[in-house]
Amino acid sequence: MSDVTMTVNGKTVSRAVRGNELLVEFLREQLRLTGTHVGCDTSQCGACCVHVNGELVKACTIFAAEADGAEVSTIEGQANPDGSLNVIQQAFQDHHGLQCGFCTPGMVMAAASLLKENPKPSEQEIRHYLQGNICRCTGYHNIVRAIMAASGQEVEGGAIAAE
Amino acid sequence: MYAFEIERPKSVDEALAALGAEEAQPISGGQTLIPTLKQRLAMPSKLVSLSGIDELRYLRREGDALMIGGGATHGMVAREAATDFPGLAKLAGKIGDPAVRNRGTIGGSIANNDPSACYPSAAMACGATIVTNSREIAADEYFQGMFMTALEEGEIVTGVRFPIPQASAYMKFEQIASRFPLVGVFVARFADRVGVGVTGASNNGVLRWREAEEALAANFSPDALADVTAPRASDMIADLHGTAEYRAHLIPVMTKRAVAAAE
Amino acid sequence: MPKDHGIGASSKRREDVRFLTGTGNYTDDINVYGQAYVAFVRSDVAHGRITGIDTAAAEAMPGVLKIFTGSDFEGVGGLPCGWQVTDRFGEVMKEPPHPVLAQGKVRHVGEMVAAVVAESLQEARDAADAVMLDIEELPAIVDMKKAVASSETLVHDEIGTNLCYDWGFVEDNRDAVNQAIKGAAHVTTLELVNNRLVANPMEPRVAVGDYNRAGDMSTLYTTSQNPHVIRLLMGAFVLGIPEHKLRVVAPDVGGGFGTKIFHYAEEAFCTFAARALKRPVKWTSTRSEAFMSDAHGRDHVTKIELALDEANNFVAVRTETYANMGAYLSTFAPSVPTWLHGTLMAGNYKTPNIYVNVKAVFTNTVPVDAYRGAGRPEATFQLERVIDKAARELGVDPMALRRQNFITEFPYATPVAVEYDTGDYHATADKIAEIADFAGFETRRKESEAKGKLRGLGINCYIEACGIAPSNLVGQLGARAGLYESATVRVNATGSLSVMTGSHSHGQGHETSFPQVVSEMIGIPEDQIEIVHGDTANTPMGMGTYGSRSLAVGGSAIVRATEKIIRKATKIAAHLLEASEADIELKNGAFSVAGTDKSVAWGDVTLAAYVPHNYPLEDIEPGLEETAFYDPSNFTYPSGAYACEVEVDPETGQVTVERFSAADDFGNVINPMIVEGQVHGGVAQGIGQALLENCVYDETGQLLSASYMDYAMPRADNVPMVTVDHSCQTPCTHNPLGVKGCGEAGAIGSPPAVINAVIDALHSGGFTHVTHIDMPATPNRVWAAMQG
Known part of the structure; x- marks a missing residue:
């Protein structure tokens, strides 16, 4: 066991961790932040995506000890200070960018990273960026539209745009 | 675990x-x-x-070469090599996915020498030098077959020095599930030679396609490859994603495309 | 102007808020105080005799509470099969036992042989590694035709064959079909594979068993599409726990696609172990475990023949299918290649003679059961591929050939035992031509050719049968379950209400769309209506969600219960208004007396029901709560036409989907936004089946595609935007909402459209020798096909 201290969603936390404890295990089991999900064990599905020091990281492929001293943000820290959905979250709801919701936290975190790097991504850029986030429900159609909308771009196709 | x-x-x-x-x-x-x-x-x-070692996280120009610290992530290479060595930057920008690129490092990739890793093809094509804590090793000697390298116990890759080519490009034909290269070809044109590194395809790990290098040195154009002897299918990996024949077929196809795309 | 609430409105999903903020409650988020963890020891060989299990070293390891093996389950029931098929000779199917932990033999890689329960997951897994299995390996059988031919290598020795059943449908049609084919002007034959798939909902399965000694009460938290079915099967058939002592909770569930319908050994184990150890026991599947323990889907090998007369009218269809059951019969496995497949072989066409033969086969592979579409994609794929092939052979336009043979008069009784109530196949065919811009295809093809790519257009017409019913019919067909759905509407004193439904939402948005129905009926705002589901303790016995049944069957139950509520509330209102019941109208949340300005608000009526001071107590009971069970009189029959455009790279064989369009007839639509989302997702899964996904075993029974490194899931850059239309609506005639179901259509309609497009592209490039490519049409396969 070793001691780690990190900032999670703005709050400083210190805990003892096992050497082989993954960041996602630390978040889910020690901090009970269960919004970050585990959907695979080969670092491909992206359901566990969080931000570590502002960068998109798969929390299942980094040890908690390696995040010692880091700033970590998770899906639980994404809403506006008043508790309302942030722009990306709201766009996902408005454009039906989620169904079962399991991949959604990772998608929202990936979308936030994308828009930070590329504020007005094209459809192809969004699809390329989401290579590491698998969704089985939506066919990605409405996820792409939600991210376009969150970036302030017009979206086409689907019931909402047709109205 | x-x-x-x-x-x-x-x-x-x-x-x-x-x-x-x-x-x-x-x-x-x-x-x-x-x-x-x-x-x-x-x-x-x-x-x-090694992720907390700042002295390994750098890219710097050293004359005609680009020196990349072993701890440089794929994301760093994609961003910071874009001007000096766009072929390598683009290779790095297509490894894995954004989250993987924020963690995965060139040193880790080179040390592991997965037969489907992208970087080894560039290292071979460019004649890169693998720098460890104790010595420098030429790429041709360093890569010794699937997951095999010249590294000794306790030795770590501290950096990779790439001679910067005049023009280069990487073409990856992805395995549909893992998105690793089924065949990846890096072509690098220097003033006096051309390097062609092939990853993903061979049972012997990353290789140089020397016949293509010679043909392209004489005429750096896709047409130059028309009659060049291609690597033999009998040396290629066969698995559920591609037969040996298919991989052998893809090598010239991807090489031609890399030559056409070289910048 | 589209509606902003009620039936037909694209109401935003209320469940999204918790999913978007990380506050959902999935089964793995549940931790019960004092819980222990289980790690299963799974077979790494496909077939073998267990000669010894040495647990001594593992038992001595830290944290280990108990190690279970098959012998701990002697006297415990096996996992039951919910459907008994009778073969074409009148014999019932072979139904070998399906133990919770392997007994005597292992029959597939991943089968559970032992289970280690320990204080922590780390300790459980470390100890599981130390359990020594002695397995005498036997030859494995993976290929279905070899399995049927073999009398030596038997998956189940005691039944003496690997053939589960040999089913003929309709057996009486057999001779007429053979005669019609013999005398036909043209017969097109196609042999094809419907590839084995892994459903892969993004949430892996989880089970938490809990036991409360005080009340002798067991609770199972599980990732299920149908908690009541799990309670019945596990309680009555496996563990012998009476239902009033067993509660099954399926909270937020991260996708199902069929694979979370079935009762699994891990669920029974955790419930059993919790009782044995008096401790909660938790299991969370890894994705690697999921690949070798979740029921797989599809896996049919088929030969289909389509016979036509001189005028290109379809005169007969004959098919022979080998359907893989895997090593054991999963819960509903026998029904998939039979009643969910054979009944669909008429498709959209008035073919007079149809005969379907299905041989279900045991192999040393993971059990196969329903996956999105379940039988219907297999039927559609055969039919729509062979029609396309026939059109090419005959040199006629593939859509014209389809149109010529469309069923146009309804109701229509097919030769395969079902009666389509409504449909308009020409309407969706017209619509797809419009939305897919058939007119512009040649221009797009030339643009592709200018880039060195081959472009193809593939079409597909499909019919689907949803909401499998009625119960008395399916009982005759071998179902061991009823197929009704239930709803309880509980109105609160101040007028808000809860709907307890037997349906289960795991992505479908029931919490949003069901209130739209009730809101429309009563006239109160949607946010006054709460949907309760997923817990046997507070919902009526219901059959759950699968087969696109939730709205057609579950929604109809809600309508029936709400109608009862309205009838009773009308009586109360009549009393309050001192008017005759016949004169009372309910509109916009208020009861009024027709032709007067007298009215009473919904909330006043509901308050009267619970504070019955001024109330007709002599005539009606207080309170306002009603339950309805709805058993449909027929299936529903959604239909549609799909179009796919692909580009093929002739140098590499790589296929990219450039455009995809879907024109569906779902009958009436409650929430268009949700319906379209269902189609998008189904289409992506269908594109996945057609181009990417393949579950592959080697000949020794080792699973080669055992993770996302080798099993290709569709990712964002594999699929295009999908143009969808559901404006062609022929409402269902036999359910109160006129709805048909939309969950599976995308996965049924898309695979043939994709493959038809690939073949079309290759033909445009001169590769006319290619008449078929099996799914998935990977770059290697397409390139190899081009080589000839």
């Missing part, structure tokens, strides 16, 4: 000291090693994480 301890040294010297322990194993970005540990395919007593 089996239980193990983890250490996070701040310098290369500290890392080497930590690696002196029995069954200690280095871990860089961990994007390959951690999934391996989850499958219980490795049983270290101690992992020495």
Whole structure:
């Protein structure tokens, strides 16, 4: 066991961790932040995506000890200070960018990273960026539209745009 | 995962000291090693994480070469090599996915020498030098077949020095599930020679396609490859994603496309 | 102007808020105080005799509470099969036992042999590694035709064959079909594979068993599409726990696609172990475990023949299918290649003679059961591929050939035992030509050719049968379950209400769309209506969600219960208004007396029901709560036409989907936004089946595609935007909402459209020798096909 201290969603936390404890295990089991999900064990599905020091990281492929001293943000820290959905979250709801919701936290975190790097991504850029986030429900159609909308771009196709 | 301890040294010297322990194993970005540990395919007593060593995280121009620290992530290479060496930057920008690129490092990739890793093709094509804590090794000698390298126990890759080509490009034909290259070809044109590195395809790991290098040195154009003897299918990997014949077929196709795209 | 609430409105999903903020409650988020963890020891060989299990070393390891093996389950029931098929000779199917932990033999890689329960997951897994299995390996059988031919290598020795059943449908049609084919002007034959798939909902399965000694009460938290079915099967058939002592909770569930319908051994184990150890026991599947323990889907090998007369009218269809059951019969496995497949072989066409033969086969592979579409994609794929092939052979336009043979008069009784109530196949065919811009295709093809790519257009017409019913019919067909759905509407004193439904939402948005129905009926705002589901303790016995049945069957139950509520509330209102019941109208949340300005608000009526001071107590009971069970009189029959455009790279064989369009007839639509989302997702899964996904075993029974490194999931850059239309609506005639179901259509309609497009592209490039490519049409396969 070793001691780690990190900032999670703005709050400083210190805990003892096992050497082989993954960041996602630390978040889910020690901090009970269960919004970050585990959907695979080969670092491909992206359901566990969080931000570590502002960068998109798969929390299942980094040890908690390696995040010692880091700033970590998770899906639980994404809403506006008043508790309302942030722009990306709201766009996902408005454009039906989620169904079962399991991949959604990772998608929202990936979308936030994308828009930070590329504020007005094209459809192809969004699809390329989401290579590491698998969704089985939506066919990605409405996820792409939600991210376009969150970036302030017009979206086409689907019931909402047709109205 | 089996239980193990983890250490996070701040310098290369500290890392080497930590690696002196029995069954200690280095871990860089961990994007390959951690999934391996989850499958219980490795049983270290101690992992020495190189991710906290700032002195390994750099890219710098050294004359006609680009020196990349072993701890540089794929994301860093994609961003910071874009001007000096766009062919390599684009290769790095297509490894894995954005989250993987933020953790995975060139040192880790080169040390692991997965037969489907992207970087080794560029290292071979460019005649890169692998720099370790104790010596410098030419790429041709360093890569010794699938997952085999010239590295010795406790030796770590501290950097890779790439001679910068006049023009280069990487063409990756992806395996549809893992998105690793089924065949990846890096073509590098220098003033006096052309390098062609091929990854993903061969049972012997990354290779140089020397016949193509000669033909392209004489005439750097896709047409130059028309009558060049291609690597033999009998040496190629065959698995559920591609037959040996298919991989052998893809090598010239991807090489031509890389030549056409070289910048 | 589209509606902003009620039926037909694209109401935003209320469940999204918790999913978007990380506050959902999935089964793995549940931790019960004092819980222990289980790690299963799974077979790494496909077939073998267990000669020894040495647990001594493992038992001595830290934290280990108990190690279970098959012998701990002697006297415990096996996992039951919910459907008994009778073969064409009148014999019932072979139904070998399906133990919770292997007994005597292992029959597939991943089968559970032992289970280690320990204080922590780390300790459980470490100890599981130390359990020594002695397994005498036997030859494995993976290929279905070899399995049927073999009398030596038997998956189940005691039944003496690997053939589960040999089913003929309709057996009486057999001779007429053979005669019609013999005398036909043209017969097109196609042999094809419907590839084995892994459903892969993004949430892996989880089970938490809990036991409360005080009340002798067991609770199972599980990732299920149908908690009541799990309670019945596990309680009555496996563990012998009476239902009033067993509660099954399926909270937020991260996708199902069929694979979470079935009762699994891990669920029974955790419930059993919790009782044995008096401790909660938790299991969370890894994705690697999921690949070798979740029921797989599809896996049919088929030969289909389509016979036509001189005028290109379809005169007969004959098919022979080998359907893989895997090593054991999963819960509903026998029904998939039979009643969910054979009944669909008429498709959209008035073919007079149809005969379907299905041989279900045991192999040393993971059990196969329903996956999105379940039988219907297999039927559609055969039919729509062979029609396309026939059109090419005959040199006629593939859509014209389809149109010529469309069923146009309804109701229509097919030769395969079902009666389509409504449909308009020409309407969706017209619509797809419009939305897919058939007119512009040649221009797009030339643009592709200018880039060195081959472009193809593939079409597909499909019919689907949803909401499998009625119960008395399916009982005759071998179902061991009823197929009704239930709803309880509980109105609160101040007028808000809860709907307890037997349906289960795991992505479908029931919490949003069901209130739209009730809101429309009563006239109160949607946010006054709460949907309760997923817990046997507070919902009526219901059959759950699968087969696109939730709205057609579950929604109809809600309508029936709400109608009862309205009838009773009308009586109360009549009393309050001192008017005759016949004169009372309910509109916009208020009851009024027709032709007067007298009215009473919904909330006043509901308050009267619970504070019955001024109330007709002599005539009606207080309170306002009603339950309805709805058993449909027929299936529903959604239909549609799909179009796919692909580009093929002739140098590499790589296929990219450039455009995809879907024109569906779902009958009436409650929430268009949700319906379209269902189609998008189904189409992506269908594109996945057609181009990417393949579950592959080697000949020794080792699973080669055992993770996302080798099993290709569709990712964002594999699929295009999908143009969808559901304006062609022929409402269902036999359910109160006129709805048909939309969950599976995308996965049924898309695979043939994709493959038809690939073949079309290759033909445009001169590769006319290619008449078929099996799914998935990977780059290697397409390139190899081009080589000839």
